Amino acid sequence: MDRLPETTISVQNLHKSFGDLHVLKSIDLDVHRGEVVVLIGSSGSGKTTLLRCLNFLAEYEQGQIHIDEKLMWYCDADCRQKRPTKEIAHDRAAIGMVFQSFNLFPHRTVLENIILGPTKVKPVRVPKPEATEQAMALLDRVGLLEKADAYPNTLSGGQQQRVAIARALAMEPKVMLFDEVTSALDPELVGEVLNVMRQLARDGMTMVVVTHEIHFALDAADKVIFLDQGKIAEQGPPEQVLFHPQSSRLKDFLRRFEEMTLLSWRRAPPGEKARS
């Protein structure tokens, strides 16, 4: 059997700027196989940019990112020699990404959205009947089997996002990146998407998740990272980072969340609360 590398994502000394704006400042990050890492941080702290660097939707000036021990992107000192577009596309196929705004292809049915990747994009193309079968299994997994022939604009936001997850999974990615995938959803639809993600985490998928859903971090994450002004300010197991924040910036950040009510509930069970 092949030895599987332990570290699925390895980021070393990553720097990224937009013009004069230094957005990511020396990020080091290791994500191990099967690990779920939750990224938190206030708006503008660089979470999206970090995810976009991980699958090279954003170019960066300095640093290295390895996925499964393979250097994924390079750019020499003057950025004259870049990796060919085709190779990058090839490598991206192994990294699934789900966005805040779903981004399903509106001119294709749910099923067509899902099989497009395997049949036309995947480095080793999957024949259509096989891809369809796999897509139906995925739809079953996200609870949308009956929507296979629907067009995206007939689905609710939560349903669209679950299809988007299925579409990414159809590529059989090594890693899944989630960028605030529940932020655009009505509150009552958040749960169905988080449940799919929880199941995915239990099934052993390696995941990097940007989210404001603190309870998801608590029950699904192996590690929580607090990104502040382009730097990793704090990291550790969810309870440590979320219940025992060290820096005042993280404390402020956590205080600003409604979920704090849930956290205080957990720290002080309702019984105690009723007494006080």
Next chain:
Amino acid sequence: MEMGYTNLLYLFDAASKTMMLAIVAIVMSTLVGVIGGVISVLGGRLVEAMVSAAVYVLRGIPILVQLFLVYFGLPFFGIRVSPYTVAIIAISLHMGALVTEVVRGSLLALPKQQSESGLALGMTPLMLMIEVLAPQALRAALPPYVSLIPVTIKATSLASVISIWELTLASKEIANQTLATFEVFGVAFAIYFAICFPFTWLGRRLEQRYTGYWQ
């Protein structure tokens, strides 16, 4: 003077020549426009700048002047082509510039997230264009594109100035012979209108039907 039945048939014959000219010009200008629009979106900044410059120049000069430029310009460089070819080149370039704008505009109007999610799946830019962008842009491009068809048809009348025999030139001939100028051009008007109107109407209809994005 009466224009007569034979002359009417003569005009119908010329009208079919106009239609042939228009069909070739429409096909060519569509090719020019699709290629121009797609490469200006996919080809990077330099290509985009070059396409934009060409579009500006072509749009800024009357078709008639372009027709003369090609007509006298090509021989100047020692290239000999028939007047028919000259007309096709001039009209196709001018209309191609307009189609380029339509194609480019409808591609750029697509939400950026569509490209992002395609690229994130692992598509190359070409795949993205074929599978994701073009099919969606087509819907936005169709109404303005169809509305350009009558413009192309009307532009073929300019070919008469370099003595290409089509509806306008034939009308002039008959008008000179019969002196029934009003009747003759009245018939020419009716024929042009009959050819163009369906496209004008269709363009309007499509516009009403396909407004807004998909969501």
